Amino acid sequence: MSSRVRAILGAQWRCTWHLLTRPGGRVLAGILWLFWYGLWASVGVAAGIYTALASRADLAVVLPAILMGTFLFWQLAPILTTDAGASLNVRKLQLYPIPDGELFVVELLLRLITALEMLLVLAGTLIGLVANPDVPGWLPAPALLLFVAFNLFLSAGLRSLLERLLAIRRVREIVVFAMVTCGALPQLLAATGRGGHLLRLLSFRQSVFVPWAAASRLALGSQTIPALPILCAATVAAYVFGRLQFRRSLRFDAAAARSTGSSGSAAWADRLYAWPAALFSDPLAALVEKELRTLARSPRFRVVFLMGFSFGAIIWWPLMHGGHSGPGGLSYPVVVSGYAMILLAEVAFWNQFGFDRSAAQLYFSTPAPFALALRAKNVAGMTFVGLEIALILLVCTVLRVPLSLASIAQAILVTLVFSLYFLSVGNVSSVYQPRPVNPEHSWGRSSAGRFQLYMLLLFPAIAAPVALAYLAAWFLESRAVFYGILALDALVGTACYHYATRAAVAAAEKRTEEFLAALSQDGGPFVVE
């Protein structure tokens, strides 16, 4: 490893260390880390026990499936979650005379860290295979090492390619949308009775010409001769692809790519932005208008907004048996709206000042009170929630989901009640856990890891009031009970919103300096967003 690579890794380690040693940062980050990787370590142990005890015949069937699973997770999980973990901070590193090869080594290390879960599974599998008396002892290690190298090179190349595509205005939303829709297709095919196509596709996994099957056969010592050259060739091809795409990304001029296409708004969009002036007086109207424009122009927001009514509709279609109602009269539009709400919350509720970054100080230096800025962000967020529901109902009509006035009212009312609780938590978290987010990035998390842990614990509480209404309707088989409890939920939600917003405003005014400093922070040699 060259001294420059060591220096980059050392600098990143110091950045991470300084971040973790902040007061209160270490324990929660540690818990989250232990929970997640503990889970995957258990999967690794299970894979190890199975591969150690299974017969060779069983392994011939199951091992390709395990390797295909790791391949899919490694390559597709970052795409489907629109979160590829850390990346090189090329903007800062390209000032220095660092050869491309050395940066590629760091990139590969990053891709390795991003896929730590899969390394745990593969390590367990490898130990199990080595311990299995039916498997030739020396073959699994080189087979799985080659397979890891293949995945690393391919993921580096795919990431670089996507990074460039996602930097091009207008193209990025289409690319992300196409990717996530592709991710939902197998489920849709299986649920719509076209599973035969899917099975035929999956049976391809047994062919020695696919890398996971080749790695499996090499590891088990069967058909070593075609498997080894095929796996080597796939690894070399992945290396060439990865290196080429990475090199192109280093030379890529993101500013020039972003400049293609107009950034201004169309006349119809201007009408949408102008509605606050008809309802509110300034400065609230101006603040809401600014929020609407800002959100609508943020690629990150556009991607999740688009996913809500499209990807959401696709992914929930088979789960709701073709748009039919669930227990307690839980309707398809309600489920899709709830899902869209969760997606939108990541960018419009949990971290409302993230896109404002250093401009947030304006909220404290103008005569408009901070409470007004927060309210404007809530109004803008709810405007898009309303739009999202309208689009979901439109999609339902296209999909011929039976829609009655009652089901439409239910979708709207449930989402409104749900949003009261979302806004309450969001207003508090936006002030206590602000985090700068680059709105130009189509993927990445907008809230801090620590907050994601809070959400894991808080989410059942946020969903409980609405879930209670459905449970009661299911047990008592009464719509009146459902709407009664929903009305009660709305009252409690309004009170929660009122007190949470007051607390958030008080906290923002008390911790203004910390709040602004948190929003203007930048990273280290790696970008973690």
Added chain:
Amino acid sequence: MPEATPAIGVCNLRKVYGDRAAVDGLTLAVPRGCFFGFLGPNGAGKTTTIRMLMGLAPPTSGSIEILGLPMPERGLEIKARIGVVPDESVLFDRLTGGEFLEFAGRMYGLDRAVAAARALELLTLFELDMETRKLIVEYSKGMRKRLAMAAALIHRPELFLLDEPFEGVDAVGARMMKDLLLDQVRNGATVFLTSHVLEVVERLCDRVAIIDQGRLVMESSMAALREGSETLEDAFVRLIGADRVQGKLDWL
């Protein structure tokens, strides 16, 4: 490499964003050992030009030669011999000043011990050694600029590309930085500097160029300018801002 080649030579340089040319047919030669001021109004193309010289943005067309080497073809060799202070922050917020300087030194190929020793000396010189455990995120704007300048010096470059290096720096700090740069020029280094403060350029630079809407509108030695009746400010306003200074608003 023959010393006769200019420190910076650009020919017909053009950078287009969408349908707008940020830099439009720029041709310029900066002699070695020169303190060169590159001026222009906001949005004139100064930062785009300097970013192309630093190798941070590829030109749409035209050629760049830095220290006799073509950019971007020999980018690595060029980057090893230049010191840069870009307009935006290129510091890592979660490092201390000392850690960042050591990192920068190692990036330029210095041995770790040498980089650490120089980092300490630079911290002292730039008066950033008071709180060694302070993270860069806690630095003021002026401190960040001083640190960026220190990082640009750590490998003793032959050419400095500085985009608004004194912005936000207090008078004492700015004076120290100016003296340091003048020393470097006396020792044979070349400085290419952009600044909005015309007095600074007038006092430091041997030659100046003015760019407007991506095009070069004037290039002259300061000596020739001083011989005429105009100050640098007069020339600047005449060339690009005559109509702007006359405008006024009734309500203001």
